[in-house]
Amino acid sequence: MNEAVALTPERILETTEDVLRRFGLAKATVVDVARALDVSHGSVYRHFPSKASLRDAVAKRWLDRANEPLCKLAAADGPAPERLEQWLRTMFAIKQKKVCDDPEMFATYLALAQEAREVVEAYKNKQCDLVAKILSDGVAQGVFEIDDIKATARAVFDATVRYHHPAHAEEWAKPECPSRIDALIALLLKGLRACKS
Amino acid sequence: MNEAVALTPERILETTEDVLRRFGLAKATVVDVARALDVSHGSVYRHFPSKASLRDAVAKRWLDRANEPLCKLAAADGPAPERLEQWLRTMFAIKQKKVCDDPEMFATYLALAQEAREVVEAYKNKQCDLVAKILSDGVAQGVFEIDDIKATARAVFDATVRYHHPAHAEEWAKPECPSRIDALIALLLKGLRACKS
DNA sequence: TGCCTGACAGATATTGAAATCTGTCAGCGG
DNA sequence: CCGCTGACAGATTTCAATATCTGTCAGGCA
Incomplete structure (x- = not known):
């Protein structure tokens, strides 16, 4: 040595x-x-066999680090609607923090992610699985009424794209953003919730 | 002359x-x-006072043309849920058609739209108003249950961003796309619908 | 008079030669 | 024997000179 x-x-x-x-x-x-x-x-x-593979590995590290708090939230217990809401808000907050703290670094991350397709795809799938976990907990608790959990988890992920996909980052700073997030989350939760009345 | x-x-x-x-x-x-x-x-x-204003005017023409069928749908009558679904699907179809038919032209349009911020903003607001129109029809028909129509219309628009914002265009061709759209629309409609059971 | 032209200044884009980078590999040193 | 080096070929990027474009305006033509 x-x-x-x-x-x-x-x-x-x-x-x-x-x-x-x-x-x-x-x-x-x-x-x-x-x-x-x-x-x-x-x-x-x-x-590393190529510069691309090096970049991919860096991207994976970043994404895994960012994902950690979300994994914990999904694994926690408690009422599913509250957990889903917190999970989504946490995801938005993580992204927004990255943009605010260091926009230049975020631009680097964005460009990196656009090249590391496969890595990003895997990351998204993992996130959808986390959502699915919360949804199935909600079904077990009787608070959610869902046909196809996997498809619905994907739908929740898709529906919130505007607030977690870096392509929309420049809109996150707008003053009307928080209330729009509130409206979106309310709409989604209503769509998931079992009708009781 | x-x-x-x-x-x-x-x-x-x-x-x-x-x-x-x-x-x-x-x-x-x-x-x-x-x-x-x-x-x-x-x-x-x-x-035209500048090249930028010329580009903006071209963008406006394009957007207005694309918007026409959507205006008609919003003004039509019939059950609101079906109309909303058709409105959304039509919007997605218009965008997707543009991409498929002439990807090069779409890239031009995309770049154009990114520079013509104000024009695009106005166009989006108009689309939200159309959604709001359908939603308020639905409330009048007793099929939708909505607190704040304007906010909810915006939420529906935001939730479907993935399938109408050009930044996501390259994902529209994926084979799993149609079923994901189905799941998303189902989730949103369930969130809007008044609970009857 | 009212619309158009064409020359102009400063800003922006193109180009091609020179510099740098990526990825490989024969060979050095521990 | 094993991992590192440094020179190399081909691809990519940089840079500065050159060409083109944007936006203005004094003047021409109907």
Whole structure:
């Protein structure tokens, strides 16, 4: 083993994220990453077969990190409607926080996500599964009335696209946004709820 | 009056659309438009103060044309749920047709719309008003149960963003799309409908 | 007079040569 | 033997010179 820290995929990913943060997606090269790690760029290619795969791996890390709080919420227990509402609001908040905190970084993330199709697709599917989990809890609790849980979870995800898809990010800052979110969530919850009256 | 056809704003718009169709948004210049009209480009500036205003006017024409069938549907009568469903499906179909028929032209339209913010905003508001019209008909018919019609109309518009906003156009061709639309519409209609049971 | 032209200044886009980057691999050093 | 290096070919990006475009306006023509 070398006296220096070993060159692991994890260390490369960390450094790549750093480089992206400093240079932006357009400017960052794998030569930059190698320089930051103080190795030749050939060494980086020993761990990632291409620049694209490196980018994908970074994207996956980001998305997984962002997903963590949502997984917890879906796994929690309590009344499904409240949990669904909180789950959605948390998802919106996570995205919005990213935009506000560091718009430049968000732009990087957006561009990254647009190239890492497969990774993003998997991430979306995971999110739909989380929604489905809450919905099925709601059905078990007798508060939701749902035909096809998977399809309905997808519908909820689709219906809220405006507030979680980065393509609409620039609209999230508008002052009328919160009340529009309220109206949307109310409409969806009413659509899910079992009729009692 | 000249022996040639007079140079009217209408004629300029028509020709501009033609030029855009042939050259694409990126390449089309007002010099091209003037050439096609066989006048100097200075003459075009006599009718439109800037290239941006010309583009906006073209965008408005397009949007108004696309909106026409939707206005008719909103003004029709009959049971509100069916009408809303048909209204939504028609809107989706109009957009999808544009993408399929001429993807290049759609890209032009998309870029155009992204620059003509105000025009697009007005168009969206008009569409929300149409939805609100159908919703209030539904309330009058006793089939919908709605607190705030304007807010709910906006919520329906927001919830269907994925299937009418051009940013999502590339997903419209997917095979699972129709069934996802079905699930979404079913969920929304259930949320709007008055509970009878 | 009223509409159009064409030349002009400053801004923007195009182009092609030079620089940089991606991905590979033979060979070095531990 | 194993992992790293650094030179290399082909692809991509940068940059600055050149060309084109936008928007204005004084003047021509009916």
